[in-house]
Amino acid sequence: MIARFSPRQRQLLNGLLIASSVVLCLLLSPTRLPGMELLGVGPNWFLIWVVTWSLKHKVLSSVIAGLTLGLLQDSMSSSYPSHVVVLVIVGFITARLQRHIKEDLITIVLLVFILSLIAEATIALQYALMELRPIDEIWLDYQRIALSSAVLTSLWTPAFYYPLHSWWEKLQQ
Amino acid sequence: MFTVRRKWTQHGLQIVLVSLVLLIAWLIRQTQGGAIRELYALLSRPFQSESALLKEQQLTDRRVWELEQRLKDVEQQNKQLKILVKYFEAQKKPVVTAPVIGRSADEWWQQIILGRGSQDGIAVGAAVTGIGGLVGRVVDTTPNTSRVLLVSNPSSRVGASVSRSRSMGRIQGQGSQVAMMQFFEKVPDVKPGDVITTSSVSRLFPSGIPIGRVQKVMLEKNPAPEAKIEFTAAIDKLEWVIVHPIENPQ
Numbered sequence: 001m002i003a004r005f006s007p008r009q010r011q012l013l014n015g016l017l018i019a020s021s022v023v024l025c026l027l028l029s030p031t032r033l034p035g036m037e038l039l040g041v042g043p044n045w046f047l048i049w050v051v052t053w054s055l056k057h058k059v060l061s062s063v064i065a066g067l068t069l070g071l072l073q074d075s076m077s078s079s080y081p082s083h084v085v086v087l088v089i090v091g092f093i094t095a096r097l098q099r100h101i102k103e104d105l106i107t108i109v110l111l112v113f114i115l116s117l118i119a120e121a122t123i124a125l126q127y128a129l130m131e132l133r134p135i136d137e138i139w140l141d142y143q144r145i146a147l148s149s150a151v152l153t154s155l156w157t158p159a160f161y162y163p164l165h166s167w168w169e170k171l172q173q
Numbered sequence: 174m175f176t177v178r179r180k181w182t183q184h185g186l187q188i189v190l191v192s193l194v195l196l197i198a199w200l201i202r203q204t205q206g207g208a209i210r211e212l213y214a215l216l217s218r219p220f221q222s223e224s225a226l227l228k229e230q231q232l233t234d235r236r237v238w239e240l241e242q243r244l245k246d247v248e249q250q251n252k253q254l255k256i257l258v259k260y261f262e263a264q265k266k267p268v269v270t271a272p273v274i275g276r277s278a279d280e281w282w283q284q285i286i287l288g289r290g291s292q293d294g295i296a297v298g299a300a301v302t303g304i305g306g307l308v309g310r311v312v313d314t315t316p317n318t319s320r321v322l323l324v325s326n327p328s329s330r331v332g333a334s335v336s337r338s339r340s341m342g343r344i345q346g347q348g349s350q351v352a353m354m355q356f357f358e359k360v361p362d363v364k365p366g367d368v369i370t371t372s373s374v375s376r377l378f379p380s381g382i383p384i385g386r387v388q389k390v391m392l393e394k395n396p397a398p399e400a401k402i403e404f405t406a407a408i409d410k411l412e413w414v415i416v417h418p419i420e421n422p423q
Contacts, residue, residue, distance in 0.1 A: 026209050027216060030275030030286055040409045041280045064191055071198035075206030075276035083279065123281050133327050141348050145280045 002172040014171060021164060022069070025049045029076055036156070038148040043156040046073045047119055050087050051112055052161045054094035055103065056168045066091030081126030086119045093118070108161055113154040175331040192277060210275075210318040214288055217274050234304035235405065237419070242306075242383040242405075246336045246370050250381065253339075269293050283326035283348060285309070285411060290317045298377070300417045305406035306383035307331070307371060308414055319416075324384070325349060325408050332375035333384055333402075338362035341372055344402060350409065351388065354400045361398055363390055369402055377415055 025045045032042050048068045054062035070084030079085070093115065101107055101110065124142040127133050181188075185247040201209065271293070275286035275338050289295055291314045299311045309323040323328055325346040333354060334341045340361035344354045354369065367387040373380035392398045 001288075023212075026206075027213050029278035030213060031217070032276055042276070044279075046278070064195070068194055071195075071202040072206070072209075072280055075202040075204070076209065077282040077284065078279070079202065081281065119346040123279075127281070137327075137347060141281070149280060 008101055010171060014167075017164075017167060021160065022049065022072070025069075025160070026072060026076065029073070036152070038152050039144060041145055041148040041152065043152040044116055044149055045156075045160070046070075046083070046087060046117065047090055047153055048112065050091050050158045051108070051115060051157070054091045055098055055101070055108070056165070057095065059092060059095040062091035062095035063088050080130070081123050081132075082088050083123075086122045086124070089122060090115050090119055103165075105148050105158060105161075109154045109157055110131050112157045113150045116150040116153045117146050120149055177297075205313050205320070207313075207315040208316075210286055210320070213286070214274055214318045218288070223345050232304045235407070238405065239305050242336065242368050242370070245368065246381045246383070249336060249339070250373070263390060268418070269295055270413060271295070271319070271416055272413055273411045275348060275422075279349070283323040283346065283408075285321045285323060285414075287311075287319045287321060287414065288317070288415070289416070290314045290319045292316045294313050294418060295416050296419060298419050300371075300378045300382065300419075301414050302382055302417065303406035303408070303411050303414045306385065306404065307378065308406050308408060308411065311416065320406050321414070323408055325352060325404065331378060331384065332372040333369050334372040335363050336368040336370045336383075336386075337363070338367075341374070342400075344369070350404055350407075352385070352388075352402045352404065354402050356398045356400070358400070360392070363387060363400055365389060 025048075028045045029042075036042050050062070050066050050069050053065045056073040066087035066089070067084055070082065073083040073087065094111070097111070099170070101111065113148075120142060124138050127138050128135055198271040269289055271287040271289035273285050274288040277284045285308075287295070287301075295311055295314055297311055297314060301308045301311060307324055309321045309326075309329065311319050312322045313320040323346065324331055324344065325348060327346050327348055329346050331344045332341070333344045338361075340356060340358055340363055341360065342354045344352050346352050356363070365387050369384045369387065371378040371380055371382045371384060385406055387402045388401040388403050390398070390400045
């Protein structure tokens with residue numbers, strides 16, 4: 001079906017799809033639908049998006065995607081501790097690992113699980129470095145948030161990964 | 174020069190597009206995601222249930238409790254005010270009820286998004302209460318939404334006093350239903366079960382709004398005695414809140 005479109009149209013369609021998936025990501029982040037919540041924590045949609053993107057793109061464009069989504073996540077929560085650093089790191093790591101990863105779902109889910117632990121650690125580290133909160137409090141919060149966020153984020157990964165991944169596969173053919 | 178020009182003809186469009194995307198993202202961040210929240214409010218409107226979802230029994234219990242505590246606080250205040258004859262009542266402004274339509278995009282930051290904004294008379298700085306007591310403070314508004322920083326957020330601090338003895342202190346959120354109160358006095362008159370309300374010297378909040386109950390007192394803490402406070406408003410289950418307009422805008 002995609003073959004019918006000219007390269008120009010394909011590019012346009014691709015851009016449209018990317019933009020709308022980012023908007024969807026933005027709109028999902030403040031909602032807590034049933035099944036999307038564990039101990040009051042929701043999945044980290046931005047992280048899912050950046051990982052999905054970085055599995056198919058080069059390091060530079062992954063870092064740029066991390067930067068953009070980081071700015072957007074900042075706008076939906078707080079600007080300090082910033083999410084820009086977090087998502088840039090996530091994008092970078094994923095893009096570097098790209099070659100060594102078999103692209104099956106279990107591996108991706110596991111990767112997202114580990115990356116969200118790293119992401120929450122980066123935020124916790126920022127809190128600690130800026131001395132906004134006592135260390136023991138941060139540690140308690142980290143345990144609570146990191147585990148539920150990692151479980152939920154990895155379980156919801158297919159929601160973005162499947163459609164975007166198969167679209168980009170088709171586009172490459 | 175030639176290589177720069179060649180690079181430009183090869184990647185010019187890409188560079189322009191990428192910088193455009195980054196510019197948009199930065200703009201959204203600088204405007205605190207106002208446009209996105211407006212869109213979100215618009216899209217989530219059909220899914221909002223009108224109070225049908227309220228867990229009635231629990232909420233009425235909390236409401237009754239809140240009113241009882243308010244009454245106690247008012248009685249206590251009244252006693253003091255009778256002593257101080259110079260007394261005038263500030264004119265009460267009407268309150269705005271607002272549905273909670275969203276939460277934070279990140280668990281480290283405790284905020285809620287309300288489905289009413291500046292069009293309904295909500296301004297930055299207004300105090301927000303839920304059923305049971307204080308919930309937070311409006312930090313940002315758009316025409317149809319407003320963003321509330323919860324009292325449970327680690328960066329929010331509320332001047333508070335013990336309703337029974339008037340011992341004053343400051344409550345700092347800890348990211349959960351429990352917060353820490355630091356007293357200004359060395360030996361505050363406080364015991365577990367005491368009710369904590371917003372302080373009358375607080376400039377940010379109207380005085381006498383119930384905040385929570387004392388769970389545990391730690392008098393030996395340095396540099397000041399502390400107490401664990403449990404919020405009486407169910408902060409993680411909010412569905413509707415009341416916004417109190419500011420009485421003395423700066």
